[in-house]
Structures are given as C-alpha cells and as structure tokens.
Amino acid sequence: MFLKTVTTAGVMTVLMGTAAMACEISARVSIVGNEFPAIQTVGANAQECTGAEVTTNLTADHQQINLPGMQGNPAEYTSAIIANSSIVALMNDDVIRPLDDLIAKHGQGLQPTQLVTIGGDTMAVAFMANAQHLVYRSDVLEQIGVEPPKTYEDMLAAAKMIRDQGIMENPVGGAYAAGWNLAQEFNNMFLGYGGTHFKEGTAEPNVNSEAGVNALNMMKALSEYMNPDYLTHDSNATNAEFRAGNVALMNMWGSRAATLVTAEGVPQEVIDGFAIAGPMTVGGGDIPASTLWWDGWTVAKNVSDEEAESTFLAMMNGIRPALMEDDDVRTQAVWLVEGYEPTPAAIGVFAAAQSGTIPYPMLPYMGLMHTALGNELADFMQGKESAEQALADVEAAYTAAAKEKGFLQ
Numbered sequence: 001m002f003l004k005t006v007t008t009a010g011v012m013t014v015l016m017g018t019a020a021m022a023c024e025i026s027a028r029v030s031i032v033g034n035e036f037p038a039i040q041t042v043g044a045n046a047q048e049c050t051g052a053e054v055t056t057n058l059t060a061d062h063q064q065i066n067l068p069g070m071q072g073n074p075a076e077y078t079s080a081i082i083a084n085s086s087i088v089a090l091m092n093d094d095v096i097r098p099l100d101d102l103i104a105k106h107g108q109g110l111q112p113t114q115l116v117t118i119g120g121d122t123m124a125v126a127f128m129a130n131a132q133h134l135v136y137r138s139d140v141l142e143q144i145g146v147e148p149p150k151t152y153e154d155m156l157a158a159a160k161m162i163r164d165q166g167i168m169e170n171p172v173g174g175a176y177a178a179g180w181n182l183a184q185e186f187n188n189m190f191l192g193y194g195g196t197h198f199k200e201g202t203a204e205p206n207v208n209s210e211a212g213v214n215a216l217n218m219m220k221a222l223s224e225y226m227n228p229d230y231l232t233h234d235s236n237a238t239n240a241e242f243r244a245g246n247v248a249l250m251n252m253w254g255s256r257a258a259t260l261v262t263a264e265g266v267p268q269e270v271i272d273g274f275a276i277a278g279p280m281t282v283g284g285g286d287i288p289a290s291t292l293w294w295d296g297w298t299v300a301k302n303v304s305d306e307e308a309e310s311t312f313l314a315m316m317n318g319i320r321p322a323l324m325e326d327d328d329v330r331t332q333a334v335w336l337v338e339g340y341e342p343t344p345a346a347i348g349v350f351a352a353a354q355s356g357t358i359p360y361p362m363l364p365y366m367g368l369m370h371t372a373l374g375n376e377l378a379d380f381m382q383g384k385e386s387a388e389q390a391l392a393d394v395e396a397a398y399t400a401a402a403k404e405k406g407f408l409q
Helices: 037-046 062-071 086-092 100-106 138-144 152-164 180-192 210-223 235-243 268-273 305-318 321-325 344-354 366-376 387-405
Strands: 029-033 054-058 079-083 115-118 121-137 172-174 249-253 274-276 291-297
Touching: 029 037, 029 062, 029 305, 037 054, 037 079, 037 291, 037 305, 054 062, 062 079, 062 086, 079 086, 079 305, 086 121, 086 366, 100 121, 100 305, 121 138, 121 344, 138 152, 138 268, 152 210, 152 249, 172 210, 172 235, 180 210, 180 291, 180 366, 210 387, 235 249, 268 274, 274 344, 366 387
Parallel strands: 029 054, 029 079, 172 249
Antiparallel strands: 079 291, 115 121, 121 249, 121 274, 121 291
16 A cells, blocks of 8 residues: 655645635544644634534644554544654554545535545545754854855754854754654655665665665764754754754754744844754755655544544634634645745745655555664664664564564565
C-alpha cells in the first residue's frame, strides 16, 4: 500500500472553496492532534459547532495516543489530525474510513489536489503545508559579518564565530529530542546527502550507507554548538531557547516559526532580530536537507455513521475560509484554504517547496524505520558507539519490526 503524495504544485495551490455556514451536528466529536497554533485554531473552530459535544486532545504526544484511541469499537477519537508520517500507522491498522461519501454530501468546495488518496479512496483532507527551514537572528549575523547560511557547513562556521566572539555559548538550536524528533532530523540530513531509506522498489533498509554516516557526523558536529541537554529538546524546548535569546541559528518547522516571537515576554532584541529563510543544503548537494509535509484530518472507522458525519462537518468548520480574514490566524501556517494570502512567515515553507525539497516518504513501512532511528541514534550522539554501529542497530531493529509486520520475509 503506497500513499499518493500531495504534489508541490498542489500544496502551493488554493485548495478550498466552501462558503462559511452555520455548523450544526447531531453526535459527539472527539479530536486528537498535535498542539501547535494552526491545529489549535482548527480544533477551536470545530468546537464552535452546536447540537452535540466537540472535545479536543491536542498534545505533543498525539502520535502515541491516536492509534490506540481509534482501535476500540467504538473509537475514543472520531478524528485524528495527522501529517504525511502519522497517517501511515492509521492506514496500516485500518482505523480510518474513506471520506468520499461525506465529501460528495458536504465537501463540494474541496479541490482534487486537497484530497489525500490511497488506492483510489480519499482518506484525509489536507489543510496546511509545512517544512523545516532556517530560522535565525539577523542582528547576531550582522554582528559577526556573515550572510544567513545556505548550507549546514555555513551554519557550523557561523556558530563557531558566534561562540568565539563570546556572543552566545550555544548558538545552534535543534529539535533533537531522542525519539521521533531526532529521527526526523536524521531524515532531513540523510536526504540532503542523497540518501534513500530503502533499496529501490523494496522494503529492505538502506540507511547504513555513506549518506547515513555523513548525516550522523554532521548532526554530531552541530550538537557541539547546542545546549548540552539537546537530546531532551523537542520543538517547544528549542523555541524556548530561541525566545530566551540563547540561540541564533536553528532548523525549525514553518508551523512553529510563524508564531515564534509572538509569545509573551520575548526580549525586544529577539523580536527585532527574528528572521526566516529557506532550508539549507549539505555536503555540496542541491536538494535541501529537509522534507515537505502536509497536515490534514481523518475520520475514524470504528464510529457510527452519525458520528462520522458530525465529525466531517465539525472539521470542515475548523478549516472554513472565513478564518483567513483573521490576520493572527493567517500567520499561523501556510494554509490550504480559500482566501489565504502568504504572509512573511510563510517564506521558508514556500522556499522549501520551490527548491525541490523531497516530500516525507509516505510508505507503509516508513513508520517502522522512523521508530528504529529514534530508538537507536542517541547512543551515537552521546559518543557511546560509532555511526556505522548505530546505523547497523537501526537496520536490525527495523528489519525485526518489518518481518513481524509482514513487510519483509
């Protein structure tokens, strides 16, 4: 089972055309998803529907709870807000339903490029695009006399200058928390070095390679300029370091960067120096060391048809075009909603799309690879084993899991 990617052109196209309408539902709606501002907006507007209760559980732990929460019958959650990676596990366990009948009834304004299709069935509705890209302090770079880095090698050179000149001790930030985040940073770097996660046309692992070793060595070099506790830093903690004025250079999600300096208490010099650029390349390559993403929503399989219809209506209300009239909402993401006009905060995601960034691999076994990477790479980052040994451990862990799931013999 392979997932159809949303094309770069499609991601950057206006994808919705529904008129604002009152939202009246007749059955419970329960939503699970990530916690960043754009998703909080979708959840809050879904909750404006009347007639039945709409609840949300928006948390950084969403990927640990969405599948268990949809496996029951009836499912605890009637919708999971997902992205390229997290829809795979839900598809593999058959806990979300095709949306074609509901789209025919209530989604006349949705465009074909917004619909995430698997095997001819529409399984999710995308509402925003995302990518990781450079976020930096323009004032700090001006102080050391360098341009914003276009490569990770440039980032390392700038970081050394910032430290050597006593401006910041740990000027590089990164969401390197052991687990999902660390694995994603590896994925970015690995693709930037020209790596491919699997041998062509197969589920056989292919990360214990020159590209894999190079990716780990670059990540280790960057970590030397990070907070010593970097293996505990997810996006929230990394952003907190930037807001506090401790970080001048970092690779961050567009969905986070957009509201990075709007939090209360951010020093004025951080607000004034805040700047965004496209993703960086690495190792002399011309493909950005990043991945393109979409975020969207699903409807659970193990719920009544009445709950499924109410969920679809509530989620459509959560992404209605009228929201784009709110300047605060528009800055939260690169929205795939009628009426969205790109804001300055969107330039990093647009740059990622326009520079050939590879979409996150939407393969049924990619989730197993991502988990193996997250579990096995921290030992290398801590200096406990070589890059080659860490990647061998990744391939062994992945192979065991893929055999258990039937992807490998």
